[in-house]
Amino acid sequence: MEERKETLVELKHIHKEFPGVKVLEDISVAFYPGEVHVLLGENGAGKSTIIKIISGIYQPDKGEVLIEGQPGAKNIREAQQRGISVIHQELSVIEDLKVYENVFLGREEKKSGFLNKEKMIAECKRILDEMDVAIDPRSPVYKLSNGEKQMVEIARAVSQNSKLVIMDEPTSSLSDHEVQSLFRVIRQLKKDNVAVIYISHRLKEILEMGDMLTVLRDGMKIATVPVSTVTEQKMVEMMVGREISQFYYKAKAPENKELVLEVKNLCSKNHFKNVSFQLYKGEVLGVAGLIGAGRTELMRAIFGADSYDSGEVFLYGESLKGLQPKEIIKKGMGLIPEDRRGQGLLLEKTVRENTSLASLKENSHSGFIDFSWEKREAISYIDKLRIKTPSDSAIIKNLSGGNQQKVVIAKWLLAKSKILIMDEPTRGIDVNAKAEIYELMKNFVEEGGSIILVSSELPEVLGCSNRIMVMREGYVTGFLDSAEATEENVMLFASKGNEEVVYE
Amino acid sequence: MNKKNGGISKVLKGENTMLLFAVALFAVCLLFVPRFATGGNIKNILIQISINALIACGMTFTILSDGIDLSVGSVAAIAGVAGASLIKTMPNASVPMSILIILLTSLVIGTVCGALNGFCIAKLNVPPFIATMAMMNVARGLAYVFTDAKPVFGLPESFGFIGLRELGIIPVSVILMGFIIFLSYIILTKTCYGRYIYAVGSNKEVAKLTGINVDQVRFSVYVISGILSALAGLVLASKLQNGQATAAVGYELNAIAAVAMGGTSMSGGRGGIPQTVIGLIVIGIINNALSLLGVSAYWQTVAMGVIILIAVVIDQARK
Numbered sequence: 001m002e003e004r005k006e007t008l009v010e011l012k013h014i015h016k017e018f019p020g021v022k023v024l025e026d027i028s029v030a031f032y033p034g035e036v037h038v039l040l041g042e043n044g045a046g047k048s049t050i051i052k053i054i055s056g057i058y059q060p061d062k063g064e065v066l067i068e069g070q071p072g073a074k075n076i077r078e079a080q081q082r083g084i085s086v087i088h089q090e091l092s093v094i095e096d097l098k099v100y101e102n103v104f105l106g107r108e109e110k111k112s113g114f115l116n117k118e119k120m121i122a123e124c125k126r127i128l129d130e131m132d133v134a135i136d137p138r139s140p141v142y143k144l145s146n147g148e149k150q151m152v153e154i155a156r157a158v159s160q161n162s163k164l165v166i167m168d169e170p171t172s173s174l175s176d177h178e179v180q181s182l183f184r185v186i187r188q189l190k191k192d193n194v195a196v197i198y199i200s201h202r203l204k205e206i207l208e209m210g211d212m213l214t215v216l217r218d219g220m221k222i223a224t225v226p227v228s229t230v231t232e233q234k235m236v237e238m239m240v241g242r243e244i245s246q247f248y249y250k251a252k253a254p255e256n257k258e259l260v261l262e263v264k265n266l267c268s269k270n271h272f273k274n275v276s277f278q279l280y281k282g283e284v285l286g287v288a289g290l291i292g293a294g295r296t297e298l299m300r301a302i303f304g305a306d307s308y309d310s311g312e313v314f315l316y317g318e319s320l321k322g323l324q325p326k327e328i329i330k331k332g333m334g335l336i337p338e339d340r341r342g343q344g345l346l347l348e349k350t351v352r353e354n355t356s357l358a359s360l361k362e363n364s365h366s367g368f369i370d371f372s373w374e375k376r377e378a379i380s381y382i383d384k385l386r387i388k389t390p391s392d393s394a395i396i397k398n399l400s401g402g403n404q405q406k407v408v409i410a411k412w413l414l415a416k417s418k419i420l421i422m423d424e425p426t427r428g429i430d431v432n433a434k435a436e437i438y439e440l441m442k443n444f445v446e447e448g449g450s451i452i453l454v455s456s457e458l459p460e461v462l463g464c465s466n467r468i469m470v471m472r473e474g475y476v477t478g479f480l481d482s483a484e485a486t487e488e489n490v491m492l493f494a495s496k497g498n499e500e501v502v503y504e
Numbered sequence: 505m506n507k508k509n510g511g512i513s514k515v516l517k518g519e520n521t522m523l524l525f526a527v528a529l530f531a532v533c534l535l536f537v538p539r540f541a542t543g544g545n546i547k548n549i550l551i552q553i554s555i556n557a558l559i560a561c562g563m564t565f566t567i568l569s570d571g572i573d574l575s576v577g578s579v580a581a582i583a584g585v586a587g588a589s590l591i592k593t594m595p596n597a598s599v600p601m602s603i604l605i606i607l608l609t610s611l612v613i614g615t616v617c618g619a620l621n622g623f624c625i626a627k628l629n630v631p632p633f634i635a636t637m638a639m640m641n642v643a644r645g646l647a648y649v650f651t652d653a654k655p656v657f658g659l660p661e662s663f664g665f666i667g668l669r670e671l672g673i674i675p676v677s678v679i680l681m682g683f684i685i686f687l688s689y690i691i692l693t694k695t696c697y698g699r700y701i702y703a704v705g706s707n708k709e710v711a712k713l714t715g716i717n718v719d720q721v722r723f724s725v726y727v728i729s730g731i732l733s734a735l736a737g738l739v740l741a742s743k744l745q746n747g748q749a750t751a752a753v754g755y756e757l758n759a760i761a762a763v764a765m766g767g768t769s770m771s772g773g774r775g776g777i778p779q780t781v782i783g784l785i786v787i788g789i790i791n792n793a794l795s796l797l798g799v800s801a802y803w804q805t806v807a808m809g810v811i812i813l814i815a816v817v818i819d820q821a822r823k
Contacts, residue, residue, distance in 0.1 A: 305713055329715035343713055346706040348773055357703060358714045360696045367695045411714070 008033050008068060008164055008195045009054055009084075015062035016049055023049045024219045027063070031164065036186060036196045038206050038227065040239055041216035042430035047199050050216075051166050054197075055079045055086050068163075083163030087153050087170055089199075089428065095142040100124035102141055103156045127155045131185045133178075147178040147291040154185060165189060166197040171205060172428050175291035175456055176491065183209055201430065202457070203232040215239055240432055248463025249435075249442035253482065254282035259317075260450050261333075261419055263302060266311035271297035272474040275311070279419065279452060282445050286465030287454045288490045294474040295454045296338050299421045303335045304328045315419070329358060334412030338423040338454075340401070344408045347397040351389050352378035354396050354407050358415040381410035386436065402433020409440060420444065423454045438464055458487050470494050521818070522767050522782045529789055537793045545792065547675065553788040554681040555743075557781075558736040559759040561688040562729030564780045567763050568692070569722055570705040570772025571632035573729040575621060575639035577755035580737025581748070582647040583613040587738045588656040588747025591663050602662040606742065610735040617643055618730020622723035636726075640756070647749035655748035659741075667743030677739055684732065689777040701725060705772025758808075762787055765811060767818065787811065 007030040016024040024046045031037050039047045052058045053065060056073030065072025073079035093102050100120045109116040109123070124137040133151045141149060150170060157165050171179045186209055189196055200206055206213065210227035215238040222238050230238075261279035266272065272294035279285050287295050301308040304325045313320040315331050325335070337343035345354055356363075356374045363373050378392040385406045389399055396404055405425060412420055422441070426434045441451055441464060455461045461468055468480045470493035478493035533540045559576045566573040587609040591597055597605070617639060624635040666676050692698040703711040704721045712718045736755075741747045765783030768775025790811065794804050 303713070324717070325713055326715040326717055335713055337713060342707070343709045346703055346710055346773070348706055349702070353699070357699075357716075360699060364696050367697060369694060369696055369699060415715075 005032060005034075006068070007031065007066070010066040011050070011053070011063065012066070013063035014050075014053060014060045014065070016053065016058065016060050022219055024053075024060070027216075027219075027221050029214050029221065029224055031195045031197060032212075033163070033195050034190050034193045035211045036190065036198050036209055037212045037214065038198045038200065038210040039214055039216065040200075040206065040235060042239060042432060045216040045239075046219040047216060048168065049219075051086060051168060051197070051199070054164075055084055055166065080160070083161070084166070085157040085160050085162040085164070086166040087150075087157055087168065089168040089172065091146065091149050091153065093141050093149050093152050096140065098138055098140050099128075099135055099144075099152050099155075100137040102152050103127070103137075103159055105156070107160070123159070124155065127159050130188065131155060131158070132181050145292050147174045150174055151178065151181070154182065158185065158189070162194060164195045164197065166199075168199045169201065169428060170198075171200060171202060175289075175293075176458070176494075177290055179205065201428075203235050204459070206235065207232065236431060248460070249438045250464055250466070250482075251282070251284065251442045251445045253466040254280055258282075260315070261302075261452075262314040264312050264314070266298065266301065266308055266313065268294075268297060268301055268306070268308040270474075272301075272471070275471075275474075275476050277469055277476065277479070279450050281450055282448055283466040284441065284445055284451045284453055284464055286461035286468040286485075287452060287471065288456075288458065288461045288468055289471035289494050291456060292473070293471040293494070295471055296423055298471075299335065299423055299452065299454060303333060303421060305335070329415065329417070332416070332418040334358070334415060334417035334420050336405070336408050336412070336420060336422045336425055338427070340405060340408060340427075341397075345396050345404055347395075349396060350393045351382065351387070351396055351399070351407055352392040355381055355392075355410045355414060358411050362415075377414055378410075381407075381414060385410055385413075385440065400430070400433070402429040402437070405429060405433070405437060406440075409437070413444075418448070419450045419452070421452045421454070424456065425453070426455075426457070426460060458490060461490070462487065522765070522779065522786070526782050526786050526789070529786060533789055533793045537796050539796055540793060545796075547673075547678075549785075549788045549792045550678045550681070551675050552792065553784045554675070554677040555736045555740050556755065556758045556762060556787075557681045557784050558684055558732045558739065559755055560762040560780050560784055561684050561777065562732035563756075563759040563763050564688065564692070564768060564775070564777055565701060565725040566632065566729045567760075567768055567770060568705045568772055568775060569701050569725045570708070571625060571722065571725065572636065572760070572770075573621065573726060573733070574633065574636040574756045575617060575643055576729065576733040576736075576759055577752040578640045578643035578647070579614065579617045579730055579733040580740060580752035580755060581750070582617070582643045582650075583609055583734035583737035584741035584751050585647045585651050585656060585747040585749055586613055588659055588663075588741050589650070591659055592656060595660050597660045597662050599662045599665045602660065602665055602742075606663075606666060606735075606738045610731055610738055614731030614734030615727055616730075617734070618727035619723070621730065622726035625726060626719040626722040644749065651747070651749050653749055655746045657746050659745055659747075664742055664745055667739050667741070667745075677743070680735075680739065684735075685777060685781060692776055697721075697724075702773055705774075707773075758787070761808060761811060 010030045012028050014024050014027040027050065039050065041047050049058065053060055056076045056079035067073065067082055073082055094105065103124045104120045109119045121137045128135050128137065131151065135144065135148055135151060141152060144152065154170065170182060174182060186196055198210060207227060212224060213227045213230060214224045215222040217239065258281040259278055260281050263275055263277050266275045275298055289295050297306065300306045302313050304320065304323050315333065320328055341347060352374060355378045360369060363370050375392060381387065382389060382392060387406045388403050396407060426437055429437065445451055453461065453464055462485050466482060468485050468490060469476055470478045470480065470490055472494055480489055539545060559580065563573060563576065587606055590609060591602060591605050594601065621636050621639050624630040625632050666680065669676050671679060692701065700711065700716045700721050703716055704718050708718050737752055740751055762783035763780050764770060765786055766775065766779030768779050790807060791804055794807060
């Protein structure tokens with residue numbers, strides 16, 4: 001390869017160890033200005049550790065970091081001052097502050113000692129306009145969607161005139177439209193000769209945006225190659241170290257249509273309007289749409305977690321009006337929420353306690369917990385779902401995302417749920433665990449269960465669903481069966497002002 | 505974790521840190537505090553912590569559910585006043601009659617006060633701190649109004665059974681404490697309800713989406729705390745042989761100190777009765793030892809403040 005310009009950040013033979021685990025072994029990689037460098041690897045491969053070393057949070061045990069030829073940053077503040085900004089996977093905006101206050105946090109513009117709000121608002125608006133996102137700088141952040149919050153973080157990084165912007169799965173909570181805005185921003189950054197380190201599990205995005213690709217596995221570098229030389233298949237193989245024959249698992253559509261769930265004209269003022277659909281035994285119904293289409297709110301309403309204004313939900317022909325999740329769970333429904341850590345799991349509790357929580361009462365003896373039942377079932381599900389955990393008594397927050405999600409699934413399987421609502425079930429989960437979750441879903445419907453799969457990842461919806469319902473701004477805009485379901489068709493219904501509502 | 509405080513927090517992370525501390529404290533007192541190591545003194549310590557123990561058990565329930573109950577002292581006072589007034593009308597009451605009056609008054613007053621707290625918190629979404637602070641003022645005020653701020657004296661001798669008598673060599677109040685501690689422990693560790701309290705305290709949204717009736721759990725812990733506080737107030741009245749509106753002032757802080765001291769998380773979900781018991785014992789030993797060493801009551805108050813602070817620092821370091 002030809003000699004390129006000066007490196008911006010260079011890692012030389014980096015080693016890093018935590019008590020008992022080698023997280024990085026002899027990593028050498030260079031990042032250049034004006035280049036999008038993708039880090040790819042399963043969870044636990046060492047991507048986050050590399051970021052933390054570059055941004056000064058960790059120091060390497062061996063090896064050296066060079067930033068513009070000088071020794072690396074000793075702490076996060078120094079890294080920031082030297083032009084490195086990180087957009088973390090977990091949102092780190094302050095909800096109670098306004099958009100512009102977040103963007104300028106710690107670097108407020110002042111005029112004779114007082115805050116110069118006008119200047120900050122104007123500057124913030126300019127940045128947001130440049131990014132082509134319609135967010136009011138004066139809006140409090142808690143009012144924004146997750147995708148918009150992500151945009152605010154990106155705006156903050158952009159406003160710092162950074163030399164290196166690190167994005168750790170920036171698109172995991174973005175809709176496709178928002179992803180496109182993000183890509184525009186990244187292209188702009190490239191033009192301004194900024195280096196970008198980009199972490200994502202979405203292979204399509206990598207092909208679209210990446211220039212260079214470094215694949216990591218178990219703390220070691222597998223290869224650094226130009227993105228133009230790889231394919232999706234090739235990337236997966238490099239990542240997992242073996243060939244993956246089939247990734248998505250789609251069960252056969254059920255032959256007899258046995259109605260299990262029917263939603264009729266469901267309305268909720270600011271979230272969704274006049275939603276009607278049917279769910280049959282043994283099928284996966286995909287629900288596609290952009291972020292903010294009202295899908296999560298709809299699912300919470302069906303599950304009884306939030307109230308709705310009008311319309312009705314029937315489960316096995318019985319109305320669910322006015323019922324709480326407690327009663328609806330008893331009738332056989334389970335919800336796997338979008339926010340796994342905040343709504344799906346008791347993070348400080350054990351794998352065992354999380355697994356049993358939804359079926360504790362049914363298996364108790366006059367209110368007393370049956371501890372031997374609890375342990376037996378927990379161990380049996382750890383085994384059946386191949387949950388990687390040191391024991392059933394391990395605290396769940398120490399497990400990887402994929403294994404945490406399997407525990408949430410185990411909770412509902414143990415509670416004998418027949419209908420699972422899965423809201424973004426594979427967000428932030430590595431490729432292997434994803435494939436295992438798809439397999440679980442397939443087995444679940446083949447045994448007579450039904451799944452509503454809400455996902456913003458189109459390949460996932462297309463690959464797993466027997467039918468797809470598309471939503472836009474709270475309305476159902478179309479149903480597609482397997483044969484009609486292509487990315488183009490889904491996007492058509494999800495984004496265009498298509499007034500013709502299609503029913504089967 | 506950076507290297508500087510790695511060593512300290514490693515020690516503090518041990519689950520049994522407070523237990524070790526309690527044992528060490530006990531050993532030091534045995535060796536260095538005169539008259540500490542006598543059967544009579546140990547009994548004294550147990551009697552001294554018995555009233556706080558009842559309140560602290562209830563407080564453990566509310567704090568585990570990610571709440572707090574500041575009204576415990578006032579509820580104790582109003583229950584003591586009500587029970588004393590009631591028993592005063594029966595000058596010849598037998599011991600069983602006195603016990604019945606004490607239990608009934610605790611149940612009624614405690615349930616009413618606790619249910620009001622629980623209703624405001626679970627149904628009206630008032631923050632627990634505010635709701636129970638309101639009850640703290642209302643109950644205390646009502647106690648003054650009912651008694652015209654005068655103590656209720658002249659109670660039948662049988663009323664002192666729980667607070668003053670002994671069964672064999674064990675004071676009745678200590679037996680009651682043991683029973684309530686045991687019962688609370690069983691409820692919190694062995695029943696579904698107990699598990700639900702931990703779940704609600706860890707994360708209300710997760711609990712709700714898993715089918716737990718969060719409102720019911722949050723409501724009920726305040727009823728439990730109310731009943732145990734009222735019971736504590738009556739034991740106190742029984743011990744002092746009078747009911748007064750000024751009784752049990754500041755008891756909420758003693759109870760919170762015991763709970764926090766043992767390592768129960770102030771943000772709910774972690775901890776339990778064993779931790780509270782350790783906290784009670786440590787506080788009991790410290791107060792007792794300081795008294796025996798002739799330290800003034802004022803300095804004892806200072807010591808209590810420092811203890812609470814240390815407890816919270818430990819809690820933070822554990823995270």
